Amino acid sequence: SPQQAGVPFNVRVEARDTWDNVLDSGVNAYAENEATLVDNGPDGLVVTSPVTLDFGGTAGIWEGTVTISGVNTGVNQVTLRAEDTVGPTTVGLGDSNAFTVDSGPLDHFVYTTNPGATETAGGAIAVFIEARDSNDNLVDTYVGPAVISDTTGTISEGxxxxxxxxxxxxxxxxxxxGGTLYITEAxxxxxxxxxxxxYTGASSTFTxxxxxxxxFTVVTSISSPQQAGVPFNVRVEARDTWDNVLDSGVNAYAENEATLVDNGPD
Incomplete structure (x- = not known):
C-alpha cells in the first residue's frame, strides 16, 4: 500500500473449507467461475478488472492481477472481498487486508468552472481547474507550476x-x-x-x-498636402483602454457627439 489507480497489482484468492483447507482436490475441489471481487471499503471503489474470478485453471486458487481505477478519500480504505453466491457451490465471503489506492501521475487538466459565455476585455475571468490522471482522478499531489495561455495571446494572472x-x-x-485571469484583446x-x-487542458470557447x-484613434494616415475646401477621407475609431475597437458588446460606441478639430499650431 498504496496501489496506483489504473495499474494492475497481484492478488491471490483461495477457496477454503470450514477448517481453512484449500479446496484444491477431492470431490469438493472448487473450480467454478462465479466468484466476484469487490471493494468492501467505505469508498466502494469499482474493481474494473477482473469482473469474476475463474478458478478453473487451478482448483481452489485464483491468482492474477486486479485493477482499480478510482482513488480513496482516505488511507487504507480499500478491502477486497471475494464471494460466490451463485453456485452450484457457494463460498462465503473473504476479505483482504485494508490498503490505499492513490491517483496516477498527471495526464491532463479539466476545467470544472469555465469562463462565462461573454467576458469583458481587462475584466476578471473566473475558472476552476483540476489536474487529473489518465482515469480522470484528481491528482492531489500536483502543485505545478503550469503555464496559462489563450488564443489572443494577451492572458495574464493577477x-x-x-x-x-x-x-x-x-x-x-x-x-x-474569485476572478484571477485577465484577457485584454476582444x-x-x-x-x-x-x-x-x-499535458494540457482547454476551456470552452467564449467571447x-x-x-x-x-x-479615439485616427487610424487614417492623411496624405499631405490636402487642398482647402476639398473633402478627404478619414477613419476614426472609438477604443477602450486596451485599444479594442468598440464595435460590439454592451460597450459598443454608437453616439454622435464626438467632435473633430484641428489640434495643430494653426
Whole structure:
C-alpha cells in the first residue's frame, strides 16, 4: 500500500473449507467461475478488472492481477472481498487486508468552472481547474507550476496586462473562481489552455467584448498636402483602454457627439 489507480497489482484468492483447507482436490475441489471481487471499503471503489474470478485453471486458487481505477478519500480504505453466491457451490465471503489506492501521475487538466459565455476585455475571468490522471482522478499531489495561455495571446494572472502566465495549484486544484485571469484583446471563439510539458487542458470557447470607451484613434494616415475646401477621407475609431475597437458588446460606441478639430499650431 498504496496501489496506483489504473495499474494492475497481484492478488491471490483461495477457496477454503470450514477448517481453512484449500479446496484444491477431492470431490469438493472448487473450480467454478462465479466468484466476484469487490471493494468492501467505505469508498466502494469499482474493481474494473477482473469482473469474476475463474478458478478453473487451478482448483481452489485464483491468482492474477486486479485493477482499480478510482482513488480513496482516505488511507487504507480499500478491502477486497471475494464471494460466490451463485453456485452450484457457494463460498462465503473473504476479505483482504485494508490498503490505499492513490491517483496516477498527471495526464491532463479539466476545467470544472469555465469562463462565462461573454467576458469583458481587462475584466476578471473566473475558472476552476483540476489536474487529473489518465482515469480522470484528481491528482492531489500536483502543485505545478503550469503555464496559462489563450488564443489572443494577451492572458495574464493577477492583473490585466500584467504578463504573468505561470499558475500554481494546491492539492491538484487551481481555484480562480474569485476572478484571477485577465484577457485584454476582444475577440470571439477564445479558449484558455493550461499546460505542463505535454499535458494540457482547454476551456470552452467564449467571447471577450471590448471594454468601456477610453479614447479615439485616427487610424487614417492623411496624405499631405490636402487642398482647402476639398473633402478627404478619414477613419476614426472609438477604443477602450486596451485599444479594442468598440464595435460590439454592451460597450459598443454608437453616439454622435464626438467632435473633430484641428489640434495643430494653426
Amino acid at each position: 492583473s490585466a496586462g500584467g504578463g504573468v502566465t505561470s499558475i500554481v495549484f494546491i492539492g491538484g486544484e487551481y481555484d480562480g473562481t 475577440d470571439t471563439g477564445i479558449s484558455i489552455t493550461v499546460s505542463d510539458g505535454g 471577450v467584448q471590448p471594454g468601456v470607451a477610453n479614447h
